Amino acid sequence: MNVLLNPLEWLDILRWQDIADILIVAYLIYRLLLMIRGTRTAQMLIGLFVVVGGYFVAQRFELYILSWVIRNLLGYLFLTILVIFHPEIRRMLAQVGQNTFFRHFYGIEKSQVIDEIVRSTEWLSSRRIGALMVIERGIGLKPFINSGVTVEAEISKELLSSIFISGAPLHDGAAIIKDNRLVAAACFLPLTLSSDISQELGTRHRAAIGVTEETDAVVVIVSEETGSVSIAVAGEITRHLTSSELKRVLKNLLGGISETQPRKVSRLSKLSRSAQKAQE
Numbered sequence: 001m002n003v004l005l006n007p008l009e010w011l012d013i014l015r016w017q018d019i020a021d022i023l024i025v026a027y028l029i030y031r032l033l034l035m036i037r038g039t040r041t042a043q044m045l046i047g048l049f050v051v052v053g054g055y056f057v058a059q060r061f062e063l064y065i066l067s068w069v070i071r072n073l074l075g076y077l078f079l080t081i082l083v084i085f086h087p088e089i090r091r092m093l094a095q096v097g098q099n100t101f102f103r104h105f106y107g108i109e110k111s112q113v114i115d116e117i118v119r120s121t122e123w124l125s126s127r128r129i130g131a132l133m134v135i136e137r138g139i140g141l142k143p144f145i146n147s148g149v150t151v152e153a154e155i156s157k158e159l160l161s162s163i164f165i166s167g168a169p170l171h172d173g174a175a176i177i178k179d180n181r182l183v184a185a186a187c188f189l190p191l192t193l194s195s196d197i198s199q200e201l202g203t204r205h206r207a208a209i210g211v212t213e214e215t216d217a218v219v220v221i222v223s224e225e226t227g228s229v230s231i232a233v234a235g236e237i238t239r240h241l242t243s244s245e246l247k248r249v250l251k252n253l254l255g256g257i258s259e260t261q262p263r264k265v266s267r268l269s270k271l272s273r274s275a276q277k278a279q280e
């Protein structure tokens, strides 16, 4: 195909499929950029572009050894991308599966679990008992479940609360909820390495953010120091929630409305309003 055609000639040979093709690819790139914006993946992607750019420069100036080295490196590019971006790829695929259309096939009913979680956080927060509750969504949490102690029990405010009482054998670590059941406690989660997080937040909050960077889980945190309740999702934390705010956000995230994008504290009211509308 002659790429030096003038714009009118281009219009002549362009099929509707080509336009659809371009729009789909542009949309996918846009979604990808949205997903990685502000994350360490964005920095890695820039690094990758620098290497690819280096290759073209080396070719242009006939630097044969450098070209050879970069060409061999790029040979592993596909594998490298899979390894570097595997959390994003998993999250992206899970988001596709969580699309409202697909939800109709497996309809998640979590309202009772949400009530028990909220009642438990109220109880824990009023007594300043630290807690970390991870709720599995699309992406399996098996490695984290395996790091703790199997529980396999029906969720109740009493059970959840008693797990975190200081000195209880399972209080240290995270409780994991899967398919409306408490499956494990005392689980170890990966800590986030992000430097954007407030210095006030210690390892409990860092672990909550860490697991949401790698998976699409929703994490509820009660601070032992302040009693403050927070929620973490998609690598973002929203702090100082009241019980009704927590309930609304959990309903929004687990109860049917697709909300998997990173959110910030300032988005809470918007999030809550949309959840409220959905309830009406």
Ligand SMILES: Nc1ncnc2c1ncn2[C@@H]1O[C@H](COP(=O)(O)OP(=O)(O)OP(=O)(O)O)[C@@H](O)[C@H]1O
Residues within 6 Å of the ligand: 130, 131, 132, 171, 172, 173, 174, 187, 188, 189, 190, 191, 200, 201, 202, 203, 204, 205, 206, 207, 222, 223, 224, 225, 226
């Ligand atoms: N990687 C981890 N996985 C699971 N739980 C963890 C992890 N790291 C710390 N925790 C939990 O957090 C507790 C320590 O919390 P720490 O005081 O350091 O954090 P914090 O964010 O300041 O929370 P708080 O506001 O409750 O004090 C540990 O006793 C443990 O229960």
